[in-house]
Amino acid sequence: MGAAPVHPWTGRRVLVATMHGKGAAILPALAGIGLAAEVLELDTDRFGTFTGEVERTGSMLEAARAKARAALDIAAARGAIAIASEGAFGPDPVLGFLPCARELLLVIDAASGREIVQARRSLETNFASLDWPADEARLEAFLSRARFPGHALIVAHADGRFTKGIAGRAGLSEALDPGHRPVRVETDMRAHMNPTRMGEIAALARTLAGALATPCPACGEPGFGFERALAGLACIDCGTPTGLARAELLRCSACGHEAERARRDARTHAEPGECPACNP
Structure with missing residues (x-):
């Protein structure tokens, strides 16, 4: 059996910016692709708290970006890579009566300025x-x-x-x-106080690691991963496109190359009960 391929970032300093123990959820996934990351303790509460003593300004992505850049500034390590997380909780945008968890992981490569983002939305939360x-x-x-x-x-x-x-x-x-x-x-909802949230971050970290381990088929840079779901899964009875995902869009943040990937559950049709024409 041949040796596992060496990740192009192996040997570079990889920092996980956190003050709430998220390294426990993120580091194992990175280790699985050969990246020996380290936790950089950072006062992330200054970028916003769930209880509102400090209001988060801007989007989840902007908050994660501020954390990652702060970590790079503190480390003062030339060519380092920083990873930061941000979460948000509230009513599900589709099923408004159920609570929803949103998690985002951002990678910033200081050498190139490139950003890689992976996000996750889930009903697996105790938010109440x-x-x-x-x-x-x-x-x-x-x-x-x-x-x-x-x-x-x-x-x-x-x-x-x-x-x-x-x-x-x-x-x-x-x-x-x-x-x-x-x-x-x-x-x-702070990660170190919420095992369910920690599990969601760990799941997203595995998705991120999968993207980082996948080179772009066009330019070869690591980080070819999920960008968004593509709606339009057709009804099995009448063929009408529905709001359900028919495929996933993969994208490279280095060169912009995109490709479609079939649903991972191999589902090819929507049921009539999910169709706006059959079940208006």
């Missing part, structure tokens, strides 16, 4: 909140939905303070004491 006060039944239902105590909570107080990282009943009872004027209980 509960206005306080609430009765015991509503609290218990919320705690179950929040996957507490395996996932931490945050209590917001009327004076603008937040009690974060609550991981046990005693801490929750203390934070909800009326003397502290609690007004809301919510899930702590």
